[in-house]
Amino acid sequence: MITAARTSTVAMPAPLARSNTIPVAEPPKGGAEPTTPRDGVPTGPGGRLGQNEFLKLLVAQMNNQDPLNPMDGQQLAAQMAQFSTVEQLLQMNEKLDAQAATDGKVLEALDKLGEQQGMDAEAMLAAIESTMALGAVGKIGVIPGDKLFIDAQGRGVATFDAGAPASARGKLRIIDSKGELVAERTLSNVAPGMQSLDLTTFDPPLDLPQGEYRFAVDLQDDKGAFKPAKIFTSGRITGLTATPQGPQLLIGDRLTVPFSRLLQVRN
Numbered sequence: 001m002i003t004a005a006r007t008s009t010v011a012m013p014a015p016l017a018r019s020n021t022i023p024v025a026e027p028p029k030g031g032a033e034p035t036t037p038r039d040g041v042p043t044g045p046g047g048r049l050g051q052n053e054f055l056k057l058l059v060a061q062m063n064n065q066d067p068l069n070p071m072d073g074q075q076l077a078a079q080m081a082q083f084s085t086v087e088q089l090l091q092m093n094e095k096l097d098a099q100a101a102t103d104g105k106v107l108e109a110l111d112k113l114g115e116q117q118g119m120d121a122e123a124m125l126a127a128i129e130s131t132m133a134l135g136a137v138g139k140i141g142v143i144p145g146d147k148l149f150i151d152a153q154g155r156g157v158a159t160f161d162a163g164a165p166a167s168a169r170g171k172l173r174i175i176d177s178k179g180e181l182v183a184e185r186t187l188s189n190v191a192p193g194m195q196s197l198d199l200t201t202f203d204p205p206l207d208l209p210q211g212e213y214r215f216a217v218d219l220q221d222d223k224g225a226f227k228p229a230k231i232f233t234s235g236r237i238t239g240l241t242a243t244p245q246g247p248q249l250l251i252g253d254r255l256t257v258p259f260s261r262l263l264q265v266r267n
Contacts, residue, residue, distance in 0.1 A: 054083050126246070133247035133259040136237050140196070141251055142264035145233030148174060148213040149252040154206065156199040157234040160217040164192040170219040171226060172197065174208070183208060190219065196234060196266065212254065232263065 058080075142159055150156040158172060170187035183206050187197075199206055218226040239250035247259040 129259060130242065130247055133240055133249060136249065136259070136262065136265045137240050139237055140234055140266040141237045141249060141257075141262050142196075142232050142234050142266065143251075143257055143261045144263065146214050146216065146231050147233040147235070147255065148215040149235040149255070150199065150206075150208050150210055150213065151236075151252075152210045154200060154208065158197040158199065158215050158217065159194065159232040159234040160197075161194045161230040161232075162190050162192050162219060163229070168220070170217055170229070173216045173218070174206070175214045175216070177212065182213070187217070194232075194264075212252070234266075237265075 058076075140157060148156055148158055158174075162170075168188070168190060170190050172183075172185045172187055173181055174183040176182045185202050185206075215231065217229040217231055219229045220226050233251070233255075235251035235255065237249050237251055238253065241248040241250070241256070245258065248256050249259055249262070250256055
């Protein structure tokens with residue numbers, strides 16, 4: 001009897017010890033805890049729960065809720081509304097990110113297109129300018145200045161602007177490189193606007209040696225006073241040089257000017 005009593009007291013605690021350890025291995029079932037193990041819940045892209053995962057958890061939660069303490073319908077509806085709002089915000093954010101990336105690519109493409117068009121436009125303008133400069137060779141070029149060129153045959157052109165209305169009379173003065181007056185002629189019947197005087201038409205002839213001179217034109221106003229007119233350098237374009245800054249024209253045999261400075265080209 002004593003031995004049997006000892007055996008019963010030793011054997012009884014063992015089953016109790018096993019039963020006490022069973023609930024610890026699994027999470028308790030209830031209205032706020034699903035039966036699916038936490039480590040086994042699938043997640044959406046990027047490690048977050050998607051709509052499908054949320055619905056699976058919600059179904060599992062409802063299937064395993066405590067019958068004596070069921071979930072509140074309003075609480076369930078609030079959870080679903082919150083999840084729907086968050087999901088919509090996430091989708092909107094993804095769409096905005098995608099749109100921003102697309103807009104960035106479009107802007108980059110437009111910038112490259114603008115740069116290419118700018119380069120093409122500059123190349124086209126340079127080609128047009130070079131063609132026009134080549135066509136000006138052999139003709140009379142007009143630029144701002146007071147220089148006067150006379151060639152070996154005594155030919156030269158003095159260009160000035162008489163304005164409007166023009167004076168009926170004027171004077172042409174020619175100065176050499178030393179600053180001395182070497183010729184002076186009276187002008188009559190002066191027309192309005194810009195015009196060029198052919199130096200070979202004067203009588204008597206100017207009879208000046210070949211070279212570079214300076215000139216001035218004075219026009220008489222309605223009170224009889226002579227006032228200086230606006231004058232320009234004119235000369236035959238004898239050469240063309242291509243440079244990185246654009247075409248350079250040679251007027252006469254010594255004056256080099258950029259093509260962009262030309263005001264007029266005359267035959």
